[in-house]
Amino acid sequence: MARPRAFDEEIVLTAAMHAFRTHGYARASVSVLEEATGLRASSLYNAYGDKAGLFRRALDHYLASFVGPRLKVHAGPESTLEDLEGLFLTLLVPPYDDGQGCLVTNSAAEFGSAPSIATDGVRAGVTALRRHAEEVLARELGPSAAPTAAARLVLLYQGFLVLGRAGLLDDGHVAAIRAEFVELRERRSPNRPSTVEDENRRSPR
Amino acid sequence: MARPRAFDEEIVLTAAMHAFRTHGYARASVSVLEEATGLRASSLYNAYGDKAGLFRRALDHYLASFVGPRLKVHAGPESTLEDLEGLFLTLLVPPYDDGQGCLVTNSAAEFGSAPSIATDGVRAGVTALRRHAEEVLARELGPSAAPTAAARLVLLYQGFLVLGRAGLLDDGHVAAIRAEFVELRERRSPNRPSTVEDENRRSPR
DNA sequence: CTCATTCTGGAACGCTCTTTCCAAAATGTC
DNA sequence: GACATTTTGGAAAGAGCGTTCCAGAATGAG
Numbered sequence: 295m296a297r298p299r300a301f302d303e304e305i306v307l308t309a310a311m312h313a314f315r316t317h318g319y320a321r322a323s324v325s326v327l328e329e330a331t332g333l334r335a336s337s338l339y340n341a342y343g344d345k346a347g348l349f350r351r352a353l354d355h356y357l358a359s360f361v362g363p364r365l366k367v368h369a370g371p372e373s374t375l376e377d378l379e380g381l382f383l384t385l386l387v388p389p390y391d392d393g394q395g396c397l398v399t400n401s402a403a404e405f406g407s408a409p410s411i412a413t414d415g416v417r418a419g420v421t422a423l424r425r426h427a428e429e430v431l432a433r434e435l436g437p438s439a440a441p442t443a444a445a446r447l448v449l450l451y452q453g454f455l456v457l458g459r460a461g462l463l464d465d466g467h468v469a470a471i472r473a474e475f476v477e478l479r480e481r482r483s484p485n486r487p488s489t490v491e492d493e494n495r496r497s498p499r
Numbered sequence: 500m501a502r503p504r505a506f507d508e509e510i511v512l513t514a515a516m517h518a519f520r521t522h523g524y525a526r527a528s529v530s531v532l533e534e535a536t537g538l539r540a541s542s543l544y545n546a547y548g549d550k551a552g553l554f555r556r557a558l559d560h561y562l563a564s565f566v567g568p569r570l571k572v573h574a575g576p577e578s579t580l581e582d583l584e585g586l587f588l589t590l591l592v593p594p595y596d597d598g599q600g601c602l603v604t605n606s607a608a609e610f611g612s613a614p615s616i617a618t619d620g621v622r623a624g625v626t627a628l629r630r631h632a633e634e635v636l637a638r639e640l641g642p643s644a645a646p647t648a649a650a651r652l653v654l655l656y657q658g659f660l661v662l663g664r665a666g667l668l669d670d671g672h673v674a675a676i677r678a679e680f681v682e683l684r685e686r687r688s689p690n691r692p693s694t695v696e697d698e699n700r701r702s703p704r
Numbered sequence: 705c706t707c708a709t710t711c712t713g714g715a716a717c718g719c720t721c722t723t724t725c726c727a728a729a730a731t732g733t734c
Numbered sequence: 735g736a737c738a739t740t741t742t743g744g745a746a747a748g749a750g751c752g753t754t755c756c757a758g759a760a761t762g763a764g
Contacts, residue, residue, distance in 0.1 A: 295732030296740035318609055320525035324722060334743050339723065341741090393612045399661060403608035404523055407598045407666025420667055445675035449658030456604060456657045461612025462625055470650035500762030501710035529752060539713050540753080546711090550752065 299341070306331045306341075307355040314352050315397040318404050319412070346411045353415035356397045361419055369426035375434050375482070378427060378447065379475040382454055386468070395459030399452055424448045435481055443478065450474065504546070511536045511546075512560040519557050520602045523609050524617070551616045558620035561602045566624055574631030580639050580687070583632060583652065584680040587659055591673065600664030604657055629653045640686050648683065655679065 313322045313330035324335050324345060331338065342348040367373070368381035384390050394400075398419030401412040428444035435443060450471065457463045518527045518535035529540050529550060536543065547553040572578070573586035589595050599605075603624030606617040633649035640648060655676065662668045 295730090295738075297730040297742080298732095299741065300730085316611070318523075318525065320523065323720080325720090335723080336725090336744085337742055345722070395608065395611065400608050402661055402665035402667070403600065403605050406521070406600065406664050416665055417667065420662065420665070424671075441671055442675050442678050445671040446655070446679065449655045449662070449672060449675060450651070451658065452661045453654030453657035453659075456607055456661055457625065457654070459611050460607035460621055460625070462607070462622065466629075466646055466650040467654060470647050470654060473647050474651065500708075500760090502712080502760040503762095504711065505760090528750080530750090541714085541755090542712055544753065 301331075301333055301337070303341075304355075304359075306333060307352055308359070310348055311352040311356045311360075311397060312394070314349060315356075315400060316394045318400060319349055320404070350411055350415070353397060353401065353412065357415060357419055357422070361398065361422060365422060365426045369423075369430050371429075373430050375430070375475055375478050378430050379471070382451065382471045383468070385454065385458055386463075393458065393461055396455045399455040400459065403456075420448065420452075423451065431478075435478070439481065447474075506536075506538055506542070508546075509560075509564075511538060512557055513564070515553055516557040516561045516565075516602060517599070519554060520561075520605060521599045523605060524554055525609070555616055555620070558602060558606065558617065562620060562624055562627070566603065566627060570627060570631045574628075574635050576634075578635050580635070580680055580683050583635050584676065587656065587676045588673070590659065590663055591668075598663065598666055601660045604660040605664065608661075625653065625657075628656065636683075640683070644686065652679075 309330045309332070310327055313327055316322075317326060324338070327338060327345070327348065328335055333341075338348060342351060364381065364384075368377045368384070370377075396419075398416050402416045402420070405412040405416070424444050427447050428440045431443045431447075432440035454463065454467065454471065457467060514535045514537070515532055518532055521527075522531060529543070532543060532550070532553065533540055538546075543553060547556055569586065569589075573582045573589075575582075601624075603621050607621045607625070610617040610621070629649050632652045633645045636648045636652075637645035659668065659672065659676065662672060
């Protein structure tokens with residue numbers, strides 16, 4: 295009977311994910327990862343093969359455990375423009391306001407367009423955001439306006455994430471996002487009934 | 500009489516700048532920089548003190564020799580909405596379409612918000628873009644709408660750069676930018692006369 | 705020519721990195 | 735208890751890193 299693992303994988307992958315998000319891949323040395331996860335190098339190697347293997351798993355974990363649930367809440371089948379706006383605004387409050395940015399976006403910048411260990415995860419993350427946004431926008435604005443509006447929101451969101459990562463977001467950027475959604479609401483499809491629930495979904499701030 | 504330098508500093512800094520832009524700071528090893536610049540390590544150290552010193556100089560050079568002139572053309576005292584749109588669209592054609600992104604944006608993602616060798620340069624780059632955009636927009640839309648519109652363009656531009664870096668820009672994003680400027684033109688201040696020159700400034704594509 | 709000064713290139717240094725090795729540990733089964 | 739299996743932790747290996755050292759090179763001045 296093999297010795298059981300002494301760690302909870304969920305906890306380890308979450309810790310690794312945050313270490314990679316904070317330091318980037320190159321700067322997250324194995325000793326940094328040891329400290330973050332509480333595991334020794336040989337345990338990490340035994341479990342994940344090598345550093346790149348751990349990164350891939352951490353990125354997958356990020357997509358599944360952070361991006362996925364956020365898209366479900368803010369851009370899911372029942373979501374509205376207010377929920378979409380909340381996707382941006384929740385980045386300003388705990389637990390998303392730690393200033394370390396998004397592992398997908400950070401990895402996009404770090405690895406660039408050459409094939410890499412981040413290629414599939416970055417594409418998956420950006421594609422999922424766009425697809426979800428487009429579905430909400432198709433319901434809210436009608437199907438013909440949705441693709442362009444979704445592409446625009448993706449650009450705005452990536453910009454928001456980069457400036458957040460750099461600590462350069464300010465009230466002006468927030469006002470720009472709020473104005474964007476004011477405009478989107480003015481373009482709401484007449485087929486889509488408005489409800490008082492919409493006002494409560496934006497929160498925070 | 501001291502031995503003169505065997506290199507042209509402009510050429511070396513430009514080469515280093517591109518190496519840092521392509522590989523990021525952490526991955527641009529001194530041997531990569533040797534290859535890019537054609538100088539040996541000891542010459543680089545003699546001239547710039549250390550790797551961080553070279554990076555700072557390369558980032559400054561980028562701001563002065565690439566960002567500054569681009570802002571002058573696309574967001575200068577005579578520039579219009581069409582010129583501003585060209586700031587985005589020129590990223591799609593040579594010499595700006597090499598897919599390595601922007602040293603400011605890449606460094607923002609790499610170094611984050613903690614104090615670093617990139618802090619001042621990133622802030623200067625983002626601030627300059629915003630200020631220039633805001634001046635154009637104040638002329639074109641009127642001073643009250645300019646701050647929010649500028650902040651929005653900065654977010655869009657950063658997002659455009661990140662997705663460009665990741666090789667994920669497509670026609671949908673370009674259409675979104677074009678639509679953005681269609682909307683901005685509809686909001687042009689009545690005080691600002693339109694000219695046929697405006698149509699020629701957008702190019703390319 | 706000598707001199708003083710700075711630059712260059714190759715070699716080397718010391719450190720950090722990623723990864724491997726292997727003995728001991730942790731388990732359930734017999 | 736012995737056994738087989740996997741995991742863990744500490745030590746070590748080898749490679750790559752950033753940087754320094756220093757002898758020779760390149761210059762203009764005298």
